[in-house]
Amino acid sequence: MLQLDNFFKSAFTVDNIIFGFDEDDIKVLLIKRKEDPYMDKWALPGYFIKExxxxxxxxVRVLEELTGLKDVYLEQVSTFGDINRHPKGRVITVAYYSLVAIHDYNIRPSRIASEAEWIKVKDIEELSFDHYKILQSCFQRLKRKVRIEPIGFELLPPKFTLTDLQHLYEAILEVKLDKRNFRKKILSMDLLVDLNEVQEGVAHRPARLYKFYESKYQEFLAKGLVFDLSEGKAKQSKAIKKSSGIID
Amino acid sequence: MLQLDNFFKSAFTVDNIIFGFDEDDIKVLLIKRKEDPYMDKWALPGYFIKExxxxxxxxVRVLEELTGLKDVYLEQVSTFGDINRHPKGRVITVAYYSLVAIHDYNIRPSRIASEAEWIKVKDIEELSFDHYKILQSCFQRLKRKVRIEPIGFELLPPKFTLTDLQHLYEAILEVKLDKRNFRKKILSMDLLVDLNEVQEGVAHRPARLYKFYESKYQEFLAKGLVFDLSEGKAKQSKAIKKSSGIID
DNA sequence: TCAAAAGTGTTCTTATTACACCCATGG
DNA sequence: CCATGGGTGTAATAAGAACACTTTTGA
Structure with a gap:
């Protein structure tokens, strides 16, 4: 008869890597801890899982408790459980990343967080625990994921310009993209709605505003199309085309 | 002062999804449990993690203890921790998948496993615990991963024919591929060595044997090339080409 | 001599790349 | 009237897709 008490048990936490996009840079939300270990150090917002x-x-709960954020995109990435990753004993952590439109939310640090701040990913050099490693792993995941699904829009306000979108992709993919080719591709996917509005108060020709057309994305998927802004136009997936007739 | 004992602790396990390839089908290695819960039912080989x-x-350890397999490709996929996933109480499990060339290894079931058997993924309809869900999630991961890195070779014996390789990709991607186009692509990547040997004892024209040229893959990566057999020839990655000069 | 799978090129179509100038606005 | 970023098209190149017949072997 299996008795769970005969086996070692560990504390479990979740850590959230919250990505935002601001002024051409990908940022993450870090908290300054007001609790040992690593008191007054920057860390990812994370805490213990309940029974x-x-x-x-x-x-979802920990994110809201520490930062006030809710209803945001969340996805599990990976689990970190090295024996010595926590100075107080064995703590296994499940890492999640989320995507947030920075200016649409107010951050309210609380619980173990004395402060919370958006910091550029490329400026971060170290973090508490193994959080730096976790951050890198989540950023890699974001980079891959953003080429497969249109999740990038979660990082933008509801109305955005094509240049905003291009800069977002450039920041995540760490690549320079060609303006004309980028626009051709994204518009040909027919996933954006032109709101017939323009920017206000900019000292140059104002750009048109667009929004992401969620329900068209479902049609798009149903047609077997693949979302990839980084290397060209939506292509019909092989799965559909090929199965129709290779007799040779 | 943080006291870990104040927080909930859970038992935790690893579960291994071991993929193999045999006669044009992707299979997984399942064990028949000789221990409750789910005694005599098929399950993924998994067990408790030590302190x-x-x-x-x-x-690595659990895989070897339950199946006798060692030195195989292993990668963490995802963690499953629903409250009621284990009938005896809270058990959080970290899922790994591995890739094995079926005929290069002998399976020796032991510990909680009374039998171990390779079963076609497409024939599996249910498993113990939430193992069916875990299997699906790992198969999805394999499908994505195989297009990005040449891990498929782990599933083949050291010497294989181009048809073997094509069938492997067809099984994982669940697509039919064109023979001539497939050969053109894989050979143009220059990652295979033609061993100048042929199959023996087949009732048709014997096929040439190839092996994967591990060290060439490093050169290949260094040139910024991308491994993707499913949609065409290796392309120079945008990261390298683009950064060189878009002035517009 | 038959069955079974191996091996092999070309053409057409589509996607990707490279690239430069005029436009609208605010200061 | 200047600075700033917005907006636009085309031609050349490269990659992808479609497709059929000859070869070699063992039975």
Missing amino acids: DENLDDAA | DENLDDAA
Whole structure:
């Protein structure tokens, strides 16, 4: 008869890597800890999972408790459990990343967080615990994911310009993209709605504003199209085209 | 002062999804449990992690203890921790997948496994615990991963024919590929060595044998090339080409 | 001599790249 | 009237897709 008490048990936490986009840079939300270990050091917002709580629910709760953010995109990335990753004993952590439109939310640090601040990913050199490693792993995941699904829009306000979108992709993919080719591609996917509005108060020709057309994305997927802004126009996926007739 | 004992602690396990390839089908290695819960039912090989053991080390150890397999490709996929996933109480599990060339290894079931058997992924309809869900999630991961890195070779014996390789990709990607186009692509990547040997004892024209040229893959990566057999020839990555000169 | 799979090129179509100038606005 | 970023098209190149017949072997 299996008795769980015969096996070692560990504390479990969730850590959230919250990505934002601001002035051409990808940032993450870090908290300054007001609790040992690593008191007064920058860390990812994370805390212990409860006994009666699923992992995803814990990620949502902890995020809200520490930063005030809710209803944001969340995805599990990876689990870190090295024996010595926590100075007080074995603590295994499940890392999640989220995507937030920075200016649409107010951050309210609380609980173990004395401050919370958006910091450029490229300026971060070290963090508490193994959080630097976790950050890198989540940034890699974001980079891959953004080429497969149109999640980048989560990082922009509801109305954005094509240049905003291009800069977002350039920041995530760490590449320079060609303006004309980028526009051709994204518009040909037919996933954006031209709002017939323009920017106000800019000292140059104002840009048109667009929004992401969520429900068209479902049609887009149903047609077997693939979202990839980084290397060209949407292509019909092989799965559909090929299965129709290779007799040779 | 943070006291870990004030927080909920859970038992935690690793589960291994071991993929193999045989007669044009992707298979997974399942064990028949000789221990409750789910005694005599098919399950993924998995067991409890020890107090002084990192997650990856546990995956390696458990795999060997239950199946006799060692020195195989292993990668963490995802963590499953729903409150009720284990009938005896809270058990959080970290899922790994591995890739094995079926005929190069002998399986020796032991510990909690009374039998171990390779079963086609497409024939599996249910498993113990939430293992069916874990399997699906790992298969999705394999599907994505195989297009980005040449890990498929782990599933083949050291010497294989181009048809073997094509069938492998067709099985994983669940697509039919064109023979001539497939050969053109893979050979143009220059990652295979033609061994100047042919199959023996086949009732048709014997095929040439190839092996994967591991060290050439490093050169290949260094040139900024991308491995993708599913949609065409290796392309120079945008990261390298683009950064060189867009002035417009 | 048959069955079974190996091996091999070309053409057409589509996607990707490179690239430069005029436009609208605020200061 | 200047500075700033917005907006636009085309031609050349490269990659992808479609497709059929001859070869070699063992039975």
